[in-house]
Amino acid sequence: MSLTADAADQPTLYKRIRADIEKRILTGEWPPGHRIPFEHELVARYGCSRMTVNKALSELAQADLIERRRRAGSFVRRPQHQSAVLKIADIRAEITALGRAYGYELIGRKLRAATAADRDRLGVKKAGKVVAITCRHSADKVPFAVEDRLIDLSSVPNAATADFSREPPGSWLLHHVPWTEAEHTISAIVADDRTAEALDIAVGAPCLVIDRYTWRSARTITAVRLLYPGDSHRLVARFKGG
Amino acid sequence: MSLTADAADQPTLYKRIRADIEKRILTGEWPPGHRIPFEHELVARYGCSRMTVNKALSELAQADLIERRRRAGSFVRRPQHQSAVLKIADIRAEITALGRAYGYELIGRKLRAATAADRDRLGVKKAGKVVAITCRHSADKVPFAVEDRLIDLSSVPNAATADFSREPPGSWLLHHVPWTEAEHTISAIVADDRTAEALDIAVGAPCLVIDRYTWRSARTITAVRLLYPGDSHRLVARFKGG
DNA sequence: TTGACTTATATGTCTAGACATATAATCGTA
DNA sequence: TACGATTATATGTCTAGACATATAAGTCAA
Numbered sequence: 313m314s315l316t317a318d319a320a321d322q323p324t325l326y327k328r329i330r331a332d333i334e335k336r337i338l339t340g341e342w343p344p345g346h347r348i349p350f351e352h353e354l355v356a357r358y359g360c361s362r363m364t365v366n367k368a369l370s371e372l373a374q375a376d377l378i379e380r381r382r383r384a385g386s387f388v389r390r391p392q393h394q395s396a397v398l399k400i401a402d403i404r405a406e407i408t409a410l411g412r413a414y415g416y417e418l419i420g421r422k423l424r425a426a427t428a429a430d431r432d433r434l435g436v437k438k439a440g441k442v443v444a445i446t447c448r449h450s451a452d453k454v455p456f457a458v459e460d461r462l463i464d465l466s467s468v469p470n471a472a473t474a475d476f477s478r479e480p481p482g483s484w485l486l487h488h489v490p491w492t493e494a495e496h497t498i499s500a501i502v503a504d505d506r507t508a509e510a511l512d513i514a515v516g517a518p519c520l521v522i523d524r525y526t527w528r529s530a531r532t533i534t535a536v537r538l539l540y541p542g543d544s545h546r547l548v549a550r551f552k553g554g
Numbered sequence: 555m556s557l558t559a560d561a562a563d564q565p566t567l568y569k570r571i572r573a574d575i576e577k578r579i580l581t582g583e584w585p586p587g588h589r590i591p592f593e594h595e596l597v598a599r600y601g602c603s604r605m606t607v608n609k610a611l612s613e614l615a616q617a618d619l620i621e622r623r624r625r626a627g628s629f630v631r632r633p634q635h636q637s638a639v640l641k642i643a644d645i646r647a648e649i650t651a652l653g654r655a656y657g658y659e660l661i662g663r664k665l666r667a668a669t670a671a672d673r674d675r676l677g678v679k680k681a682g683k684v685v686a687i688t689c690r691h692s693a694d695k696v697p698f699a700v701e702d703r704l705i706d707l708s709s710v711p712n713a714a715t716a717d718f719s720r721e722p723p724g725s726w727l728l729h730h731v732p733w734t735e736a737e738h739t740i741s742a743i744v745a746d747d748r749t750a751e752a753l754d755i756a757v758g759a760p761c762l763v764i765d766r767y768t769w770r771s772a773r774t775i776t777a778v779r780l781l782y783p784g785d786s787h788r789l790v791a792r793f794k795g796g
Numbered sequence: 797t798t799g800a801c802t803t804a805t806a807t808g809t810c811t812a813g814a815c816a817t818a819t820a821a822t823c824g825t826a
Numbered sequence: 827t828a829c830g831a832t833t834a835t836a837t838g839t840c841t842a843g844a845c846a847t848a849t850a851a852g853t854c855a856a
Contacts, residue, residue, distance in 0.1 A: 324808075324809060324810090325809080325810080326809075326810085338770070340731070344729075350835095350836065350837090351836070351837070352836080360810075360811085361810065361811045361812060361813090362811090362812085362813095363809095363810070363811070363812090364809080364810060364811080366837080366838085366839095367809085367810095369837090370838095371616070374613070374616065380836090380837065380838090381818090381819085381820095381836085381837080382817070382818045382819060382820095382835090382836060382837045382838075383817095383818065383819045383820055383821095383834085383835055383836050383837070384818095384819075384820065384835095384836070384837090385836065385837085386836090386837085390728075390729070486632075487632075489582075496788075496789045497786055497787075497788050497789065498740060498762065498786075498787050498788075498789055499760075499762060499784055499785060499786040499787060500742035500743075500760035500761055500762040500763075500782075500784030501742075501760050501784060502744060502758070502759070502760045502784075516744070516758065517744070518741075518742035518743050518744045518760050518761070518784075519742055519760070520740065520741060520742040520762070521742075528580070540742075542741055542742030542743060542744075542760075543741060544739055544740075544741040545739075545740050545741060546738075546739045546740075547738050547739065547740055566838075566839060566840090567839080567840080568839075568840085592805095592806065592807090593806070593807070594806085602840075602841085603840065603841045603842060603843090604841095604842085604843095605839095605840070605841070605842090606839080606840060606841080608807080608808085608809095609839090609840095611807090612808090622806090622807065622808090623806085623807080623848090623849080623850095624805085624806060624807045624808075624847070624848045624849060624850095625804085625805055625806050625807075625847095625848065625849045625850055625851090626805095626806070626807090626848095626849075626850065627806065627807085628806090628807085
């Protein structure tokens with residue numbers, strides 16, 4: 313929720329110091345580049361030890377709100393430098409969060425030796441086995457998204473025997489495999505025959521596409537393509553550092 | 555007596571402790587729900603003071619990798635619980651980062667009293683003035699995105715006199731107005747006549763749409779709609795907590 | 797069995813110091 | 827004037843304590 317309780321709820325001291333400074337930065341009173349008071353000045357102002365103001369300033373630095381330079385001081389950073397942070401929820405969580413009934417349907421599942429196309433899609437060179445899954449997510453019985461996924465069995469051997477007829481592969485993976493990095497590509501296409509049928513929309517209607525690749529320390533885990541009807545997929549972004 | 559076995563390590567001790575724990579979590583050695591050692595145990599293991607391990611654990615908690623509960627201990631959190639964090643770059647930064655020449659062209663700029671549609675779009679009730687801007691961004695002279703923006707002058711009075719013929723309004727705002735919250739809606743449409751012409755694509759071709767609303771402490775600043783050719787807008791997501 | 801009370805304990809915050817380290821500023825020299 | 831060495835200083839890390847506070851767990855009475 314919104315930070316910066318207007319008055320002092322009397323949280324702990326270092327939180328108050330942090331909030332005070334954060335407020336001045338966010339209101340623009342201390343613009344980017346401005347040097348905020350030295351630690352010893354804040355120590356004097358708040359009448360506390362240096363470790364306390366240091367903790368407040370360290371957290372602000374960790375949140376990228378300020379930059380600290382030895383001998384020079386601490387400076388307000390340019391706000392998030394032209395970037396926002398978006399949160400993409402898991403489909404099931406997303407639908408249930410909207411208060412709608414989540415539905416899942418496995419359309420196809422194949423275990424096969426990786427074809428050249430599979431290897432290309434997963435970004436791996438060595439031959440190996442993969443699981444290819446096609447499924448559909450729905451909200452209140454209305455198609456919400458279709459999913460086309462490839463899982464690298466050399467990274468996730470368990471996936472060979474997992475039962476994806478009930479549990480969506482995305483949820484299964486999230487609970488069984490920790491990931492460290494992911495990349496998304498968002499694009500738009502117009503629905504072809506197959507897609508139109510799966511999503512119950514007209515051929516030629518716009519579709520939102522999210523391609524996601526997930527790795528765990530340089531090891532590809534899965535590649536997934538999600539197709540949504542184009543009329544809107546909502547993502548919420550929040551200012552960093554809550 | 556500060557004689558940890560290897561005192562001359564490169565990173566500082568608390569960073570090493572943090573990295574050690576992080577590694578065990580990311581490799582899955584300590585799965586979600588696992589209780590990590592108590593502070594006093596880590597103090598014994600690393601031969602340091604409690605404040606040092608506390609700093610390591612606090613940072614891990616701040617990065618949402620662990621959850622700390624009084625009297626109970628610290629526990630590995632479910633990884634990002636079905637969510638990813640996406641970074642949306644500013645268009646100019648995005649294009650220059652790709653090593654392509656950024657181009658900007660102001661198409662239209664109007665200062666007017668807010669119409670009912672404007673107020674609706676900005677989510678404000680009171681009458682007031684707004685600036686409406688239409689412009690185009692290009693990469694290597696090829697249309698990259700068209701932008702249709704509304705700025706609330708009661709929040710950003712300076713925008714009335716700003717020169718948007720050279721500087722894109724998005725960049726101007728980022729440098730002049732700190733924002734605290736933003737919301738994005740991503741969707742797909744098919745190009746109509748006007749859009750097709752502006753982006754130099756065919757009518758009926760898919761387009762990616764990003765609607766962004768920005769506030770500063772509950773005050774609307776701007777609403778912007780960006781239209782990209784559908785063939786791909788790339789966003790990179792990284793696991794939180796670097 | 798249940799609910800209220802007590803206790804033990806892990807984390808949360810804070811202190812008053814310490815030494816390390818990077819670097820802005822100054823000074824001295826070529 | 828330009829450049830290299832020195833110094834001053836703000837941050838970075840760490841210690842060995844302290845008390846506060848939430849709460850899991852145990853205790854006891856209804």
